[in-house]
Amino acid sequence: AVQGTKQVSAAIISSTLTTVCVFLPLVFTSGMVRQLLLPMGLSIGYCLLASLIVAMTVVPAAASTLLRNTKAKAHPWFDKMMDKYELSLKWCLKHKAIPLLVSVALLVFSVWAVMTTGIVLLPEMTSDSIQVTVRTPEGLTREESFAMSDEVIDTILKVEGVEAVGAMDSGSSSGLLGGFGGSSDSYGSYVYYIIAENGGSTSAVTNLVNDINAATADMEAEVMASAGGMSDMTALLGSGLSVTIYGNDLEVLRELSDDIIEIVDAQEGYTDASSSFTNGDPTIQLKIDKDLAMSKGLTVAQIYMEIASRLTTSATSTTVTIDGVTMDVTVENNSNPLTVENLMDIEFETTSMTATGESKKETYKLSDFASIQETTSIASISRENQTRSVTVSAAVEEGYNATLLSRELTPILQEYADSDAVPDGYTVDLGGESSTVNDMVEQMGLMLLLGCAFIYLIMVAQFQSLLSPFIVLFTVPLAFTGGMIALLLYGQSLSLLSLVGFVVLMGTVVNNGIVFVDYTNQLRIGGMERQAALIATGRTRMRPILMTAMTTILAMMQMIFADDMSGQMGGGMSVVIVGGLAYATLMTLYIIPVLYDIFFKRPPLQIDVGGDNIDDVPDDAAEFIAEALAKEAAQKAEVQEKEEDGE
Template sequence: DILKNTDGAIDIKSSLDNSEVEQRVSVNKDEAMKYGLTVAQVYQQISEKLKSETTSTTITSNSNDLAVVIKNNASETTIKDLKLLEIKGTKNNKDAKVKLNKIATITNATTPASINHKNQTRYMTVSASVDEDHNIGLISRDIQSKIDDYNTPNGYEVELTGENETINSTMKDLVLMILLAIVFIYLIMVAQFQSLLSPFIVMFTIPLAFTGGLLGLLVTRQILSVTSMLGFLILAGIVVNNGIVFVDYVNQLRLDGVDKRTALLETGRARIRPILMTAMTTILAMSTMALGVGMGSELSQGLSIVTIGGLLYATLLTLFIVPILYDIFHRREMKKIIIDDED
């Protein structure tokens, strides 16, 4: 009922839909004990009666072992025959027989075609598909909120699994991968710049890129999917290139004796062309993927849109944000260290 009342959920199925009608034998323990019988003993005798085949022996023919199977007419046993089945037991320390209908009741009942277990616990599955006009993430969030408000009977629990569970697990792994990639990028730049401050300034381009990627998804009305998350992972490695080129050139000019403000302005003029060229080559290369033309293109469309949006946004703001941050954090003058070999 929860799924039926959720917009976007279609093809709702339950593992109980394929239920079957069976004859259920319920043994009265008290009556059975009068004949010295347990429930297991009663069922064992019923099973022997209903067994249609019995392997009696094995014969050898031409060096091959063949089983000799005795078949009976158990398949012709009716409910009436089953009720009148005589169960062997004891009464007053003597062998006795009692008809099954005296110690048990036989009723019709609906039962699942199969009983599923997970970690020794029975479970049933209710599944649904998502139509083309809805997002599986949003629908899953809606269903989860309804499940949280649903009061389950004692001993029961409801959990949301399937594709939504896989997506959430993959998303968490991707977030960890992105964080790890950012740490590695920072450490590599520390080794390059021989400083902790310059890489920190370059790292500010990553939030700009992520903001641009989200804006790209918003403008194109694309969902935040697993492939689009891969786009953010790619952005983390690409977008820092512009900041590295800018900061490195500023440091070179300042080491040559140029004052900080002049070095920033000169770097903006000298490095704007290579920065724009490197960004545009990537953007143009991924533009065909962003158009989503061809079969299966929707799988890579989110990745390309995030990459293009992040590069556009970060490239334009890098020319403004990075110089401002550099001016704020770099207060000391930079000087060359000259080592005289004679000394």
């Protein structure tokens, strides 16, 4: 147990540190990436460091106690697999260019294929909750509207799979289960929350949504059921398209926003394009000729004060309760209301002095010195660095990728921004989900690069060589190839969670490469020839390499096939880890030996690890050497016998 622990201790420590260090670059990130990965990185780091202590102490102690009288067991099927692996590895070592070209071609293809599918912030997810929105026809009384809503509830409760219905009046801030009550000042629009029997999986929820829509299709009320998703999170993180226009003049901003809405509407894949002006309220703009008003003895302030007094009416407010419902009642004295039609007929009296000193009263109408224009007010006025801004937003239609659409829209918007249509001092900035995705990819890319650098430095310290870590790092692109191919087969686009899977994968896949190279170096230091050491390492370390990969793969499989929201959210990460580990494990047994044979011609330096003699060849490798020497002696004897017979 002691000798075995010392033999693999360096490789185990290095493997653990490489997995932990991939999360160190989190200190250089910020925002959503850091908030999402920091708890995961700390959890993985603590668990791995604890497992390292257990592997170096508890496992050897338990092995020395429980495995005292172990007997060698025959595994014919595994021995046959190792024999076939040995033959295939010899072929790869003889034809090195073929496996290398195949692996590079697969890497290029997988990167191209994933990039063409686009990048998303979060995968499409459907929760296990159902939301039903209902709008009753206009013109109904409160009692009639509530009765129709109760009819909708009764219909939904009859649908198989529905356990309960929670209902909330949209005008109230409180929801009630199984009916309505309490106070509300509005009615006619309602939201129902459906509780499915036994929780319900994602597929069951989808079927239940279809059943509810079918059951309520012929009702007088407008009913729409949908599965709850990640609308709140995507709204927070920025979904769809967002184009911000910066400038000072509101009329110019209005014209630019209208132009951009036309550009967006012309692009396939976008829908519901609107701006801050589009979502504004109808407004009457009063324009007063200041000079003309002054010539008639009126100031702009006097005119506005008179209009304001006409718009303000005397009112008395009280509260009444009818049938348990409390309502606010306002009684207004509005015998002469001010409307758009009579606004310009407002009269103003002025007093002026004649040349003889007599006072003269004159009456003017508002139309004598003012004009009105119907327009749309801006919904909100935003400022950034003391500059006004207007946002044009649009939703992405189902089946389209926001990142791919932004790639097509960006050059069109850039051409428009550089044209004469945009005056000096006005800028156009593309944002939305694509901007968030670009920031995410930038930070994750930085994390991957720094993680590779940290992994390389740790392996340099372990191998005391600059070349051995370089060979091991070739397992990283192999893992990325497997992860991207798995994403394609699973039908998912690259997302934040799948990039997290690549980060975890980068620190995991190098472990097998470290063990392989370290074991090969030990055999070569013990006097074994290079290719023989590679073959012996492959045969000897195949079982632990496969066991290490399979334990991780099997642990992640349940998340891939989980039919709930957690499975949809973590499925991308799990697919990347499973696909990357499976492919990288297979390729490690072939590509690493090929690269080692190409670059590591000279014998490795012996590293002083203490008083133990690392020249001792491990038992499995010694058995392999004995078999190889016996075969070689038999072949030489056979050749010599044939030569003697020929003489």
